[in-house]
Amino acid sequence: MCTTCGCEQTGNTTKYTIPGREGGHSHDHHHGDGHGNDHSHPHHNEHSHDHGHSHTHDHPHEHYHSHSHDGRGSKVVQLEQDVLAQNNLLAERNRGYFEAKNIFALNMVSSPGSGKTTLIEKIITGSGRDMKFYVIEGDQQTMNDARRIDATGAPVIQVNTGSGCHLDAGMVNKAVKQLNVADNSVLIIENVGNLVCPSMFDLGEGRRIVVISVTEGEDKPLKYPGMFHSSDICVINKIDLLPHLDFNLDKCREYALKFNHKLEFFTVSATTGEGMDELYNWIGEAIS
Amino acid sequence: MHELSIVMNILDIVEENASKNNAVAVHEIELDVGELAGIEFDALGFAFENAEKTKMLKDVKFTVNRITPVARCSNCTHEFDTSAYYSECPRCGSVKTTIVKGNELKVRSFKMD
Numbered sequence: 001m002c003t004t005c006g007c008e009q010t011g012n013t014t015k016y017t018i019p020g021r022e023g024g025h026s027h028d029h030h031h032g033d034g035h036g037n038d039h040s041h042p043h044h045n046e047h048s049h050d051h052g053h054s055h056t057h058d059h060p061h062e063h064y065h066s067h068s069h070d071g072r073g074s075k076v077v078q079l080e081q082d083v084l085a086q087n088n089l090l091a092e093r094n095r096g097y098f099e100a101k102n103i104f105a106l107n108m109v110s111s112p113g114s115g116k117t118t119l120i121e122k123i124i125t126g127s128g129r130d131m132k133f134y135v136i137e138g139d140q141q142t143m144n145d146a147r148r149i150d151a152t153g154a155p156v157i158q159v160n161t162g163s164g165c166h167l168d169a170g171m172v173n174k175a176v177k178q179l180n181v182a183d184n185s186v187l188i189i190e191n192v193g194n195l196v197c198p199s200m201f202d203l204g205e206g207r208r209i210v211v212i213s214v215t216e217g218e219d220k221p222l223k224y225p226g227m228f229h230s231s232d233i234c235v236i237n238k239i240d241l242l243p244h245l246d247f248n249l250d251k252c253r254e255y256a257l258k259f260n261h262k263l264e265f266f267t268v269s270a271t272t273g274e275g276m277d278e279l280y281n282w283i284g285e286a287i288s
Numbered sequence: 289m290h291e292l293s294i295v296m297n298i299l300d301i302v303e304e305n306a307s308k309n310n311a312v313a314v315h316e317i318e319l320d321v322g323e324l325a326g327i328e329f330d331a332l333g334f335a336f337e338n339a340e341k342t343k344m345l346k347d348v349k350f351t352v353n354r355i356t357p358v359a360r361c362s363n364c365t366h367e368f369d370t371s372a373y374y375s376e377c378p379r380c381g382s383v384k385t386t387i388v389k390g391n392e393l394k395v396r397s398f399k400m401d
Binding site for chain 1: 290293294297298300301302305306309315319324325326372373374383384393394395396397398399400401
């Protein structure tokens, strides 16, 4: 159920909110019902919303038979269409937009709790360089991460995916339009904390960064190869905790390289700042 | 967990193309899904059963052609069946292998009236 307008629907609900503008009401309803109306409800011919308007949808009432009576038989339509074609097309549109404006877009993926948000805060506040940062925060619920980024002064938009387990190119496309990203800037997209599903969805990013923290165990790449296979950069975070843990950095790198021999590594502690200079340099070079 | 949104995409694709073909009903959707496409086959089946469907698609059945991944060795060009992103070449033992098949996620065809 949509928490803003209270309307019932079974598809995904995505909400876009900029901190300080929480009163706005902007979300999509994806029903896959074939008629492109943001407030379409296939099962209800008439309904009203909490925010004080009602409307009626006309539905065709022809009786469709699921089988043929006239002996013609069914027709087979060959399609050969990639299911993710629509996402990939939108991702390429995003990518073209980013390239034209020299926006360095990073898609940051990891399991929940690896320290993505802290890492982003550190990148924004700690680099000491004259770089402009914009952030898209993806979470199923809450504005918490957007508020943290907002406190750093960087423009941010929170995308709440509701039941969705990943961001897709369409969400990024909508979020970027609301965020008004300036030319020659860095756009950091913090994906929903999930090491599985986001690997399938190209957002149009310039680089995909998988973050793993040393508290997670060095065999994460073996357990979730898809994400390491599809990423360009691997940031190993929380290395300040290494003395307290039985975590083998070399083994972790070795496992990750098995699935992707082009993967580049940064070992950092976003909390203490250790190793962050290399990361700042890398970002700085990418947009210069 | 993303299988439901994948299924919604599939239903949209079929609905759109079935409408173009003036369909009144779609009976069957045939999918090609690679074992490395990032799809859990059981979850896909569950999502299909439970996804909200339009009138045109309400009785649709689906069949999945499960595609075994194939890797090619960069060292000796040998191609071999595999089940993982990482596999050693069975002929020369090299680990420089690349997946060339098994990432597919396609609507191959649908049957309509």
